[in-house]
Structure formats: structure tokens, C-alpha cells
Amino acid sequence: DAKTTQPPSMDCAEGRAANLPCNHSTISGNEYVYWYRQIHSQGPQYIIHGLKNNETNEMASLIITEDRKSSTLILPHATLRDTAVYYCIVSASYNTDKLIFGTGTRLQVFP
Amino acid sequence: EPEVTQTPSHQVTQMGQEVILRCVPISNHLYFYWYRQILGQKVEFLVSFYNNEISEKSEIFDDQFSVERPDGSNFTLKIRSTKLEDSAMYFCASRVDRSSYEQYFGPGTRLTVT
Numbered sequence: 001d002a003k004t005t006q007p008p009s010m011d012c013a014e015g016r017a018a019n020l021p022c023n024h025s026t027i028s029g030n031e032y033v034y035w036y037r038q039i040h041s042q043g044p045q046y047i048i049h050g051l052k053n054n055e056t057n058e059m060a061s062l063i064i065t066e067d068r069k070s071s072t073l074i075l076p077h078a079t080l081r082d083t084a085v086y087y088c089i090v091s092a093s094y095n096t097d098k099l100i101f102g103t104g105t106r107l108q109v110f111p
Numbered sequence: 112e113p114e115v116t117q118t119p120s121h122q123v124t125q126m127g128q129e130v131i132l133r134c135v136p137i138s139n140h141l142y143f144y145w146y147r148q149i150l151g152q153k154v155e156f157l158v159s160f161y162n163n164e165i166s167e168k169s170e171i172f173d174d175q176f177s178v179e180r181p182d183g184s185n186f187t188l189k190i191r192s193t194k195l196e197d198s199a200m201y202f203c204a205s206r207v208d209r210s211s212y213e214q215y216f217g218p219g220t221r222l223t224v225t
Contacts, residue, residue, distance in 0.1 A: 032212065043115070043202045043216030044154060087154075097142065097206065098167055099214060101154040 009106040018075040022088030025069040037084040113137045115217035123223045132188045134203030142206040147199040193224045
């Protein structure tokens with residue numbers, strides 16, 4: 001599985017968009033990009049995933065660059081409840097469904 | 112909304128004792144997983160389980176670990192002889208089927224080995 005690189009921490013003001021970057025320069029053509037988050041010590045929570053195209057759901061948007069070497073998770077209107085560790089995971093789901101978590105980005109949303 | 116549940120929320124055991132961590136996955140899900148997270152460290156994959164068989168396991172999942180789906184609803188993780196280094200948060204997860212990409216995680220069981 002491709003390795004990902006994320007900034008260790010970020011801050012965001014409540015109500016503003018939070019843009020969390022992820023570098024996955026060694027991603028291969030059949031690998032998906034997944035985003036999960038972990039609030040305090042709770043179980044990780046799925047946010048969104050994508051292969052090539054940008055994706056949007058009720059929680060977030062995922063922007064994947066054309067060369068697929070990086071992506072950005074966007075929380076359009078961050079709230080205090082979005083304070084969490086955000087994990088970018090790259091995985092080829094056709095041959096494995098295990099999730100390999102890195103250290104993620106600790107997002108602090110402040111009032 | 113359906114959710115994965117885990118019991119107990121906190122288990123304290125002595126080194127060398129056997130422990131069983133229990134999980135009830137979401138009812139129509141077919142794929143099941145255990146992960147663990149040592150305090151302050153990454154979430155680590157342990158094992159995946161499908162059709163009453165282990166699909167994949169990590170190096171952590173040695174002979175001291177076993178998993179079972181005894182009755183069609185519970186999914187258990189057994190550690191035969193616990194070590195101090197087994198102290199961690201253990202998360203169960205489930206996935207509905209092969210076409211789904213989302214793993215649903217439970218709240219975790221904190222295992223403390225003394």
C-alpha cells in the first residue's frame with residue numbers, strides 16, 4: 001500500500017472551511033484514497049473515499065489531483081465537533097480491505 | 112442508526128490470563144475486523160474475517176490471538192495469555208459486503224494488563 005504524508009496538526013476557526021492535505025505520491029492506479037477520523041479515543045469514523053474523481057457527501061468533499069499524487073479533504077463549515085485526528089489512507093481494496101492508519105492530522109477547531 | 116457495539120468498555124486483567132473481547136457487528140454485515148491502538152500510537156490492523164474464516168492477519172496476530180463468530184451475531188477476539196504489551200484499545204469493525212468501502216467501527220474496549 002502506498003504511503004501517505006499528512007501535516008501533524010492544523011487549526012481552523014469554527015464556521016470556516018478546513019482543508020486537510022495528504023500526499024500520496026507513490027499511489028498506484030488501482031488504489032483508493034480513504035479518509036477516516038478519530039474523535040478523542042473513539043473508534044475511527046469513515047468520512048469519504050475516492051479513486052480519481054472529486055467526491056462529495058454530507059460530511060465532506062474530497063479533491064484528488066489529476067496525477068493522483070495528492071488529495072485534500074474539505075470540511076466546508078467546521079464545527080467544534082469536528083476536532084479530531086484525520087487519517088488519509090491509501091488502499092487497493094480489490095486485494096485487501098485492511099486499513100493501514102498513519103499518524104494523521106490533528107485538527108483543532110476553535111471558537 | 113445501526114452501530115457496532117463492544118463489551119466490556121474496559122477490561123482489567125492480570126498478565127498470563129485469558130481475555131475475550133466481544134463485539135456485535137451491524138446485523139447485515141458480512142466482513143469483520145479487529146484493530147488495536149496502544150495509547151498514543153497508531154491504529155493497527157489485527158485481523159479480518161469473512162465467511163467464518165480469517166481473510167488476512169497482521170504480524171501482531173500471533174498464536175496467542177484467535178477470533179470466532181460463535182453464534183451468527185457476536186464476533187470475539189481471544190487473547191490466550193495476556194502480556195503487558197497487549198494493553199491497548201481494541202476496536203471491532205464491520206463492513207456490509209465486498210462492494211462497500213466503509214468500515215464501521217465500534218467504540219472500543221480498553222484492555223489493561225497488570
